[in-house]
Amino acid sequence: MTQQRRIIFDVIRNSMRHMTAEQIYLEAKQILPSIAMGTVYRNLGLMSDAGEILRIEMAGQPDHFDKTVSPHHHCLCPHCGEVSDAPIPDLTEHLQQILGSPVESYDLTLRILCDDCRAKTMQ
Amino acid sequence: MTQQRRIIFDVIRNSMRHMTAEQIYLEAKQILPSIAMGTVYRNLGLMSDAGEILRIEMAGQPDHFDKTVSPHHHCLCPHCGEVSDAPIPDLTEHLQQILGSPVESYDLTLRILCDDCRAKTMQ
DNA sequence: GTAGTTGCAAACTTTTTGCTACCCA
């Protein structure tokens, strides 16, 4: 466990948000200015593979990283790109019933305005 | 409507599959060897924007293009990457009921072995 | 004739990787 890995992990742990590699890099850089983007990506990959963090892949978005590792769904704000957790239960059973065949897994992303953007729209 | 656009459109129209830009390029090249990748991408973009074809974006996959433009869900074969239509109805109502709030739209991709890969696995 | 389009190449974004030097158990 190097200084760099610890910092990257802490940035994710301490954030309320689901950050991209770039956002994590920028925050980590504030703490350790010499840190390199490659190091961030390498550690994000290693930590995802080890199950210490969750990599969120979405169509058309850069990957985001989540400190909550148990599988769950996400929302994407169509206005600002913010990613957040979706309070939706697992739908595997439901989908398998509709299909009548087994589903290995599935990706579900809801497009919902985030609170900030909804507030701004209301104005 | 140029020769190139017609060829690209026909390749998509005549295919049973959901092809990537590269696959479309390769087929179009058989008909018009001088065609350029940029031309394929440009036309795929224009035709998607015009609603003549559907661009399918999936996490971790190159975009695929579908001649069926009405919104529907897709399956991704986790083994070979083949994309196919999913016989799943629209779930917007269902999701909104669970959430208790409106959903602008959502992405759903099922990971299901395609027929070819299932057959090979059975062997 | 001219607006739109091509082919080409370069740029772009996100992510991975090869390499040498370095750090830590």
Next chain:
DNA sequence: TGGGTAGCAAAAAGTTTGCAACTAC
């Protein structure tokens, strides 16, 4: 002290774009 990193830079993959020449109508 040696195996695992770091930093850096280059590469990879998919896609977009600027530009001069060309085509369709």
